[in-house]
Amino acid sequence: MTPFANILLTVLICVVALGQFVQVITRYVLEIPVMGLEESLLFPTLWLYVLGAVNASRENTHIRANVLEIFLTTDRHNQIQAAVGEVISLIIGVWLTYWACDYAKYSMRVWRESPTLYLPTFWVDVSLVLGMTLMMLFTAGHLITHLRTIFAKDRFDD
Template sequence: MERFFKYVLPLLISVVAAMEFYQVLMRYVFELPVMGLDELLIYPTLWLYLLGSVNAAREDTQIKANVLDVFLKTEKSRLVVRVIADIMSVTVSCWLTYWAWDYFKYARRVWKESPTLYIPTFWAECSLFIGLTLMTAYSGYYLLKNARRLFSQAPLQPAEPLLQPTKEL
């Protein structure tokens, strides 16, 4: 999976940047707006946004405000908070994936087309369901991993202090 994200995400961001550059160049330098380019930009942009979110879920590098970690003294207490956060993440992800599934079915049934180029919008709209499904799976994986660590018999190490005391000269 890492190889997939390693190549697809830079490709998508390059496509979006190139299309935007072309749009700006044509519109503001040559004063010739390109009709339909905005419609085309929606597809790689949505896939980039959602696959980037999936990659953050896969790497477990989402932005987190772990404020409680400052006050918790043991690794076990931090792990308990992490498991609770993972449970909430999986719950919300499942709920959003359920709604995305309904939208996916609607998009497939209606099969809308873009107004200028008549491209089926389904290919952009399905990114929401696919992305949320993968994010839910990765959130569940980290929930199981952290719960297994929490309930294992191996003793956990004491937590490292986040702020090290400074030595006075």
Template sequence: MDTFSKYLLTALIGIVALGQFVQVITRYVLQVPVMGLEETMLYPTLWLYILGAVNASRENTHIRANVLEIFIHSERGHTILAIVGEIISLIVGLWLLSWAWDYTRYAWRVWKESPTLYIPTFYSDIALVIGLALMMVYTVWHLFGHIRTLSRGEAQ
């Protein structure tokens, strides 16, 4: 899974960078804008953003403001704080996932298309529900890891 996500994110970054490069060259150098390029770039850009968040969740490298860790000096306390943080993340994430699921059902029912090229926007709309579902899986994974650490007594 690590290898697949690494190559997928790299490919998405390459596609977005190439699209922006083509946009700059055609618009500002050749003075001929490519119609619909911004529209097509929406899809890999949105997926890159969401899958980047999933990757941060998988690696457990989200940006955090762990102010309470300053006042907690034991490893056990840090583990308990991590468990509480994961539980809060899980509650908020599942709540957002329910909203994303409602939006996905709406997007399926309405089946909107992009204004210029008529590409179904559903393929970008589902990125949110898929991304949040994967983030919740990784949150549960990390929560169980912290609970195992605490129950084994490794955090003293």
């Protein structure tokens, strides 16, 4: 999955950058704005954003403010704190995934369209469902790793 994800993220960022480049050249240099270009860039931009978050979740590189690590003295305490953080993330994430599913069902039912090009926005809304589902799977995997480390025998020197 990693090579495919890296290629997909690279392609998406190139599409968005190229679209923005075309927008700047046509609007400010040629003074001929391209109608609907910003709207069409919404799709790859949101997929890039969501898949970037999934990638950060997979690599466990999300930005964290672990202030408690300053006060925790042992590796075991740090692992427990990380496991508690993963549980809280999992609870909130599952709740948000449920909301994203409801929103995607609503979007499919009413078949929302973009204002200028009339593109179906369902394809953007489903990215959130897919992204949240993948992030919750990776979060559960990280939680299992923390729990295995916590309960491993002879792992910690307390």
